[in-house]
Amino acid sequence: MSPKRMVDTKMVPVPSHSIVPERDLNKTPVLETRHLGIEFGGLKAVEDFNLTIGKTEIAGLIGPNGAGKTTVFNLLTKVYQPTTGTVLVNGKDTAGMNTMQANRLGIARTFQNIRLFGNMTVEDNVRIGLHNQVRYGMLTGIFRLPGYWKQERAQHEQALRLLSIFGMEDMAEVKAGSLPYGAQRRLEIVRALATHPSLLLLDEPAAGMNPHETEELMRNIIKIRDEFQIAVMLIEHDMNLVMGICEGICVLNYGRIIAKGTAEEIQQNPVVIEAYLGKQKEDAP
């Protein structure tokens, strides 16, 4: 990616498709992408992806399987470097950054196929999430200098406080890998939250959950947003969840945004219906 191209993309005026809720309108958006795109060997997996997310918005990214949703997450978290376009986090360009730097800038995520540290305890998983919230060096750790005990205790308390969001304090000593599926998904959210993000990306958070668990998850996502005052963007196939809590929804198909809007607008959008159900009238005899 040449720096020249970056300038070019910035000069193209971005049409305002913002679906940012009113309360966030006057603040710097937490995320802004401009003409974001990536190619894999000639195949445009994501193309011209423009999206703005407000400071405390809950946004949904939906689309049929293989539409490129997870690829978008990988672009935002810099697992992949985009071939075109820019990603701004809190107004800062993330060009040339890696995943770790993107996280430090405020993007945290969960994974579609859960990526916990399975051999470690639940608490240790959260403590690893708190890695950059705690600051003591290797020598302090090895020689147990005074800062060590103080910060370890603070970290322990913080971890338990975060786990209490999902009522998981009792499981702190359990091995993460032995948790039931739903709890593993929740733990991944807690671990991501521990990094103190301003934007939380959830990749299919309700996958494998029963309706009761999903409902609880919906309440918890809203609770997290309200309590931490952060934005949440989620990929999800459970339309009850998406339509229930997302203020802005973005529909992706074949790597391109085909619609943006509120839940109601999306539900009535003929292009979206077509993408999900296929063309109806014309093919019928």
Place this chain on the structure above:
Amino acid sequence: MRKASKTAVSNLITYGIVVVAYIVCQVLIENGQMTRALKGQLVPICVYVVMAVSLNLTVGISGELSLGHAGFMSVGAFAGTIASAWLLAAFQLENEVIRLILAMVVGGAAAGVAGVLIGIPVLRLRGDYLAIVTLAFGEIIRNVLNCLYISLDGARLHLGFLNPNLPGELMVNGPIGVTGIDKISTFAMGFALILFTLFVVLNLVNSRAGRAIMATRDNRIAAESVGIQVTKYKMMAFVVSAALAGMAGALYGLNFSTVTASKFKFDTSILVLVFVVLGGIGNIRGSVIAATVLTILPEVLRAFSDYRMLVYAIVLILVMLLTNSPILSNLVNRFYPRLHRRAREKGGEAA
């Protein structure tokens, strides 16, 4: 906090085993019940324990297979023996304990520097490639040490590469290695080095840095996604491991009157790896026990010395097969067939 005390107890047991073993050895020596051959093995045992524990930091805690650990040991041995001779010549440092400690510090520092230099390229690689490159570096170190000439001229050190014509008395003589070493290593210092190594490794594991190292091992992408600087922590584990191996190398070098680079061949790296694997990858206490037992055993069973490496090889394969293949779980299922069937039925329903 319960977990914290649990690891604390486990660590205390590890320290306890080492302290008790030391006391038992001292009592046996006092009573004259220890054979000379075994007495001669005491310092090497300490060296191999430290080597195994430090390699376990790389292989078990950081999850990278290093096949060049003996290379760091050799750097430490050369640096330590030279430092000891130079300290004696330049500062008339007669006190052997202080000289040994300083030599170990120098050996550790030199190996640590080598660890940084090697770690920068090596840690960009993964898996088998990383392993083979550590092997390559181990061999390169040995080759380079074979070409090294250092002489002591009064208090001044002269260094030559492929060039033995140096002023003063040659200390490091190319393929002949370091000669005329003042043997100052003691069992007590070996014991102290083991305690220090355990202290460093166990405390590192239970700290912010240690958790970051293990997170990187378990899932690199997830670790990056929570803002961990993966290369930094891989490097930290690698360098600490190298430095500890260097200290062990200095202790080893100062236990003999001559040291050659060929003593630190690939075989030595593999031997230490065998200790780590048999003690349990990632299990520090296991490394201590395995290194001790497997260093003593061939001394005790001299009749079997021809079969030693053969047995090691077979045991290495068997341990890997039993711990990593479905065979073991099948064995378990044979003993508890009902449990297995029930679990299966449950799984079937869920799916």
Place this chain on the structure above:
Amino acid sequence: MISLLSYLCNGISLGSVYAIIALGYTMVYGIAKMLNFAHGDVIMIGAYVTFCAIQYLGLPPMVSVLLAMVACTLLGVIIERLAYKPLRQASSLAVLITAIGMSYLLQNVALLLWGSNPKSFPSVVNLGSLSFFDGQLLISGETIVTVVMNIIIMVGLTLFTGKTKMGKAMRVVAEDKGAAELMGINVNLTISITFAIGSALAAVAGVLLCSAYPTLMPTTGSMPGIKAFTAAVFGGIGSIPGAMLGGILLGVIEILGKAYISTELGDAIVFAVLIVVLLVRPTGLLGKPVREKV
């Protein structure tokens, strides 16, 4: 000038041996995704079998070599079945440690069977040397046979993987084991055949290596094995022409390095090449890049 030519010939000869060994590594790595550390020791076993057949049984050289190829093929398949197959799903760390264990096992079995004293290997090649420039440049019969064998094997393998059903199955298994299984390909058989071919080539390489460098010890195979792996990586792991290119280049680099830089540093130079290649172009000269899925 003539000495340079002579070094080049030696380099190409040594490199051809590396190339034949590297083929075993590259095929196994391509298909089973494992570094078969014991491959170098299969070479040594092949050389010992040939040695015994000639020395003790009095068999003619060609028959001895064929016997060694059969023995190594069996050995390779047995090793794969016993030690590697149970670990198909295990971590690469576990597989590599097992392979190292296997390498040591073979070395120590050889040590018990044949002792640690080096055996002087009789050359199986009874071809005179070619002489050029009034005898200033001599190309030995071993060199010629090695290079010719290398070319024959390379062409044969390329045809085999490109044209035959089994060869195509190998390429499919290398690409995607699961999909190959679904297409009705016997993955286990394919992997076994890969090991069989690699090991048979190892026997040939062992004979050629020991014909050129006639000291045979239980550790004879380990260093050439590691260097041949370097050659495989250099050429691009999984690529048959890559193994040939990498092997020959590495052989030339080693001989020239030993001649013009330092004999002591010969191995260090070879390994430095490995490190530089892995850092600059980890997929080797002719390899393809791979991407990790998130």
